Amino acid sequence: MPSDEFVESNPLLDDPPALRSRMRDEGYLFFRGIGPKEKLLAARRDVIALCREARWCDGDGRWTGVGPFTEGDREYMAVYQKVIKLPSFLAVPEDRVFMKLIGNIIGGEAMLHRLRIGRITFPNNVQQTTAAHQDHWYIRGAPDTYTIWQPLGECPRELGGLALLPRSQKNGFIEHRFQAEKKYAGHGLQDDQIPAASQDQWLTADFGVGDFLVFHSFTIHKALPNLTRDRLRISTDNRYQRAGDAIAEISTKSHYNL
Numbered sequence: 001m002p003s004d005e006f007v008e009s010n011p012l013l014d015d016p017p018a019l020r021s022r023m024r025d026e027g028y029l030f031f032r033g034i035g036p037k038e039k040l041l042a043a044r045r046d047v048i049a050l051c052r053e054a055r056w057c058d059g060d061g062r063w064t065g066v067g068p069f070t071e072g073d074r075e076y077m078a079v080y081q082k083v084i085k086l087p088s089f090l091a092v093p094e095d096r097v098f099m100k101l102i103g104n105i106i107g108g109e110a111m112l113h114r115l116r117i118g119r120i121t122f123p124n125n126v127q128q129t130t131a132a133h134q135d136h137w138y139i140r141g142a143p144d145t146y147t148i149w150q151p152l153g154e155c156p157r158e159l160g161g162l163a164l165l166p167r168s169q170k171n172g173f174i175e176h177r178f179q180a181e182k183k184y185a186g187h188g189l190q191d192d193q194i195p196a197a198s199q200d201q202w203l204t205a206d207f208g209v210g211d212f213l214v215f216h217s218f219t220i221h222k223a224l225p226n227l228t229r230d231r232l233r234i235s236t237d238n239r240y241q242r243a244g245d246a247i248a249e250i251s252t253k254s255h256y257n258l
């Protein structure tokens with residue numbers, strides 16, 4: 001039976017041509033444990049403090065039953081605008097490990113977008129799980145733009161990590177459809193738009209602290225639902241490209257311009 005686990009790219013870390021080649025072939029790279037753990041946990045602590053202040057969770061990130069709220073909801077945005085200004089949250093994607101890695105993937109000077117996204121995903125809210133999409137729909141600019149997705153804290157599958165379709169970037173960009181039921185990220189790809197041969201090839205992982213996923217802006221990916229009873233899924237996704245390449249205005253501003 002084929003594995004539904006990402007292939008780890010840690011052994012390629014110091015081999016830029018091999019990193020580039022795997023990214024070109026597979027559309028993603030997955031690394032275990034090399035993210036800046038202290039920074040990730042500091043950001044997690046600060047995000048949880050804000051969620052706790054809003055009475056969404058206890059000090060351990062355990063949901064109180066308030067909500068569920070989603071990006072776009074007034075209650076969510078009131079907390080979110082504080083999250084994306086936290087110095088600890090902003091510091092994560094700037095870490096040298098990411099800048100160097102992306103520099104090696106693009107073979108040049110990496111630039112981190114000002115747009116930095118945080119996600120707080122409540123339990124009992126499956127309908128609002130991020131649908132399958134390609135980031136190029138939202139980010140535009142240079143196709144050779146790369147997303148790094150990582151949880152702040154551990155993210156076992158039932159908490160809803162990220163899944164993607166390997167090699168899906170090779171089919172190029174696909175027009176997205178409006179999905180009226182979504183409160184945010186309202187455009188996505190439906191099953192009939194995804195090549196039939198790859199429908200059963202979704203890959204994912206149980207993410208530990210410091211594990212992260214890098215993928216191309218044409219790679220099809222989606223969130224997995226948070227199926228836990230009482231845990232908030234806290235994550236961040238950030239985008240990088242070659243300095244000097246085309247960039248759309250949205251990527252030069254903070255999320256929602258908050």
Ligand SMILES: O=C(O)CCC(=O)C(=O)O
Pocket residue numbers: 119129130135147148149162221222223235237238
């Ligand atoms: O974390 C999520 O729910 C969605 C993340 C995502 O789609 C992305 O990083 O592009």
